[in-house]
Amino acid sequence: xxxxxxxxxxxxxxxxxxxxxxxxxxxxxxxxxxxxxxxxxxxxxxxxxxxxxxxxxxxxxxxxxxxxxxxxxxxxxxxxxxxxxxxxxxxxxxxxxxxxxxxxxxxxxxxxxxxxxxxxxxxxxxxxxxxxxxxxxxxxxxxxxxxxxxxxxxxxxxxxxxxxxxxxxxxxxxxxxxxxxxxxxxxxxxxxxxxxxxxxxxxxxxxxxxxxxxxxxxxxxxxxxxxxxxxxxxxxxxxxxxxxxxxxxxxxxxxxxxxxxxxxxxxxxxxxxxxxxxxxxxxxxxxxxxxxxxxxxxxxxxxxxxxxxxxxxxxxxxxxxxxxxxxxxxxxxxxxxxxxxxxxxxxxxxxxxxxxxxxxxxxxxxxxxxxxxxxxxxxxxxxxxxxxxxxxxxxxxxxxxxxxxxxxxxxxxxxxxxxxxxxxxxxxxxxxxxxxxxxxxxxxxxxxx
Amino acid sequence: xxxxxxxxxxxxxxxxxxxxxxxxxxxxxxxxxxxxxxxxxxxxxxxxxxxxxxxxxxxxxxxxxxxxxxxxxxxxxxxxxxxxxxxxxxxxxxxxxxxxxxxxxxxxxxxxxxxxxxxxxxxxxxxxxxxxxxxxxxxxxxxxxxxxxxxxxxxxxxxxxxxxxxxxxxxxxxxxxxxxxxxxxxxxxxxxxxxxxxxxxxxxxxxxxxxxxxxxxxxxxxxxxxxxxxxxxxxxxxxxxxxxxxxxxxxxxxxxxxxxxxxxxxxxxxxxxxxxxxxxxx
Numbered sequence: 001x002x003x004x005x006x007x008x009x010x011x012x013x014x015x016x017x018x019x020x021x022x023x024x025x026x027x028x029x030x031x032x033x034x035x036x037x038x039x040x041x042x043x044x045x046x047x048x049x050x051x052x053x054x055x056x057x058x059x060x061x062x063x064x065x066x067x068x069x070x071x072x073x074x075x076x077x078x079x080x081x082x083x084x085x086x087x088x089x090x091x092x093x094x095x096x097x098x099x100x101x102x103x104x105x106x107x108x109x110x111x112x113x114x115x116x117x118x119x120x121x122x123x124x125x126x127x128x129x130x131x132x133x134x135x136x137x138x139x140x141x142x143x144x145x146x147x148x149x150x151x152x153x154x155x156x157x158x159x160x161x162x163x164x165x166x167x168x169x170x171x172x173x174x175x176x177x178x179x180x181x182x183x184x185x186x187x188x189x190x191x192x193x194x195x196x197x198x199x200x201x202x203x204x205x206x207x208x209x210x211x212x213x214x215x216x217x218x219x220x221x222x223x224x225x226x227x228x229x230x231x232x233x234x235x236x237x238x239x240x241x242x243x244x245x246x247x248x249x250x251x252x253x254x255x256x257x258x259x260x261x262x263x264x265x266x267x268x269x270x271x272x273x274x275x276x277x278x279x280x281x282x283x284x285x286x287x288x289x290x291x292x293x294x295x296x297x298x299x300x301x302x303x304x305x306x307x308x309x310x311x312x313x314x315x316x317x318x319x320x321x322x323x324x325x326x327x328x329x330x331x332x333x334x335x336x337x338x339x340x341x342x343x344x345x346x347x348x349x350x351x352x353x354x355x356x357x358x359x360x361x362x363x364x365x366x367x368x369x370x371x372x373x374x375x376x377x378x379x380x381x382x383x384x385x386x387x388x389x390x391x392x393x394x395x396x397x398x399x400x401x402x403x404x405x406x407x408x409x410x411x412x413x414x415x416x417x418x419x420x421x422x423x424x425x426x427x428x429x430x431x432x433x434x435x436x437x438x439x440x441x442x443x444x445x446x447x448x449x
Numbered sequence: 450x451x452x453x454x455x456x457x458x459x460x461x462x463x464x465x466x467x468x469x470x471x472x473x474x475x476x477x478x479x480x481x482x483x484x485x486x487x488x489x490x491x492x493x494x495x496x497x498x499x500x501x502x503x504x505x506x507x508x509x510x511x512x513x514x515x516x517x518x519x520x521x522x523x524x525x526x527x528x529x530x531x532x533x534x535x536x537x538x539x540x541x542x543x544x545x546x547x548x549x550x551x552x553x554x555x556x557x558x559x560x561x562x563x564x565x566x567x568x569x570x571x572x573x574x575x576x577x578x579x580x581x582x583x584x585x586x587x588x589x590x591x592x593x594x595x596x597x598x599x600x601x602x603x604x605x606x607x608x609x610x611x612x613x614x615x616x617x618x619x620x621x622x623x624x625x626x627x628x629x630x631x632x633x634x635x636x637x638x639x640x641x642x643x644x645x646x647x648x649x650x651x652x653x654x655x656x657x658x659x660x661x662x663x664x665x666x667x668x669x670x671x672x673x674x675x676x677x678x679x680x681x682x683x684x685x686x687x688x689x690x691x692x693x694x695x696x697x698x699x700x701x702x703x704x705x706x707x708x709x710x711x712x713x714x715x716x717x718x719x720x721x722x723x724x725x726x727x728x729x730x731x
Contacts, residue, residue: 232610234547236544236547236548237544306650332565333564333565347540347543347547348540348543349543351539353729387538387540388538388539388540389538
């Protein structure tokens with residue numbers, strides 16, 4: 001470590017890489033924190049966690065007993081064990097006793113991306129509520145046609161404040177806070193929508209994953225989705241290959257035609273006529289299909305596309321921060337990495353073992369040692385994003401883990417699960433720890449009979 | 450790499466042993482080149498090895514080791530979870546399998562077990578199986594056998610995925626001639642296509658007469674897991690486990706061990722007295 005500081009002083013490494021080196025080392029040494037603890041007021045499994053996007057200071061959690069709580073991550077409310085253990089109690093909580101509180105489980109609690117003055121909760125009681133943080137009052141209510149599985153707001157949005165809500169209904173609804181009404185609905189899924197995620201590169205693009213196993217890309221300014229991800233469309237590598245030159249294909253076809261003798265030409269001709277006859281009948285069929293398609297609005301043509309991204313329900317979606325890749329978790333216990341530009345499966349195999357199948361899970365990513373934090377039953381596995389190997393296995397929960405949230409400014413991971421706990425994982429081996437060990441070493445020689 | 454001889458043609462035990470030695474020679478040369486850390490006491494026969502260096506080596510090895518159950522007449526298949534347990538890097542397995550699939554060397558089938566099971570069969574074996582079915586149907590004096598020819602020529606050649614939609618199937622078969630619904634029923638009866646509960650509009654390619662082995666696979670998995678769970682520490686030596694025989698499954702023990710290690714239910718730990726197989730508790 002002192003070597004690195006010396007290099008920084010002499011200018012051999014730049015300040016960015018100096019900071020990143022420390023951060024990566026800290027992230028790779030994550031372990032259950034023995035300095036910090038959240039006192040969870042929830043009486044049901046905690047379904048959703050999010051740290052606010054503006055300061056990275058407040059943690060919002062939503063639980064199955066209809067309660068949502070806010071914690072301060074940086075300042076503890078009290079200290080125990082002579083100042084060594086920081087206990088963070090919740091700043092406030094809204095639950096069933098609240099006059100406008102949710103009546104059933106809260107599945108998703110997110111902050112308003114612009115500031116921490118508002119937060120949005122979605123629940124199994126078919127409501128999406130927007131709350132004012134300072135007065136703890138529900139400001140706007142949206143009634144959905146089914147249980148709300150996931151809500152999301154775009155962190156890049158400059159011109160809209162839309163909440164995308166995925167429910168057990170086949171349509172994704174966009175709710176507008178400014179007007180208090182629904183702005184529009186997105187149809188195309190054939191079953192409920194379990195995960196919703198806005199793009200990190202464009203404020204108009206939304207990714208949704210459904211219970212039918214399909215992942216659809218929507219541009220909310222247009223009708224219908226513009227892409228459906230298909231797991232059989234693959235690319236070997238994380239970037240699509242450069243297209244081969246067209247000249248090669250022309251050469252090949254020229255060679256083929258020059259090879260043909262009389263017999264070959266005859267057989268080719270007969271094959272052509274044969275296929276033409278067949279084409280007649282198939283073109284009749286094709287025209288029938290086209291007329292069937294013509295009856296649909298061009299935006300709805302995507303409903304005919306039944307490609308699936310997973311052999312089961314898509315339980316979690318996460319777009320990487322550089323906007324190039326999308327991670328999806330499915331109930332077939334697979335995590336897939338998709339290249340957003342080409343829409344193909346990069347065939348990365350993440351060593352995660354079994355994943356929870358009945359509930360939505362929340363994945364998170366870290367940028368510098370590109371890791372994906374995946375909740376796999378009772379453990380959280382941190383897998384390397386480009387090779388798929390599990391680098392860290394974090395065991396601490398007593399029941400299955402539902403969500404992970406990574407705080408990149410402090411390099412801490414917050415996880416929550418069905419055991420009603422919110423656990424903090426912080427980098428082990430701190431400088432203070434080393435200093436403490438030195439003191440103990442000195443005292444060892446100071447003894448007498 | 451030379452092509453292995455067809456396992457169907459070598460019925461006698463002596464021939465099988467010779468072929469295995471052949472495999473071992475080729476395999477050892479591969480192992481020698483790629484893995485220099487093989488120590489003297491670890492230089493066992495490659496066919497007894499649990500991990501291989503390359504996906505295609507692993508595929509050919511495992512195909513050679515599958516026991517012949519003549520009354521079932523199923524082509525030798527390998528499960529994808531077995532490949533994961535045999536090669537170190539799962540992503541490499543997926544990518545190489547994709548390359549092999551695109552080059553039409555192997556075909557991948559999705560098995561209807563409820564979990565994410567895929568079976569891999571070499572294309573030659575599969576085509577031979579289709580031919581055998583056609584011959585059997587001819588003997589039973591079924592007519593309309595052109596459908597199998599169209600199936601082989603048009604559908605198998607162009608559709609490399611494990612499933613196919615109804616309209617696409619119709620249009621591809623129509624490239625051969627006029628297709629009726631009765632033809633598709635014939636294909637389903639022959640065991641080449643099936644439907645699964647997931648989607649009513651999709652047909653899935655299947656391995657013909659897989660039923661007995663499929664049932665054996667499920668029951669064998671349960672039996673092996675319960676055998677290990679009954680032990681006090683839920684573990685057993687690999688050498689000892691391989692000697693046992695499963696009552697409910699015609700497939701051999703090594704098949705099931707590889708499959709369960711690849712799907713994550715079991716894990717192997719290297720100890721001073723050899724490999725131990727343990728139930729993974731995650």
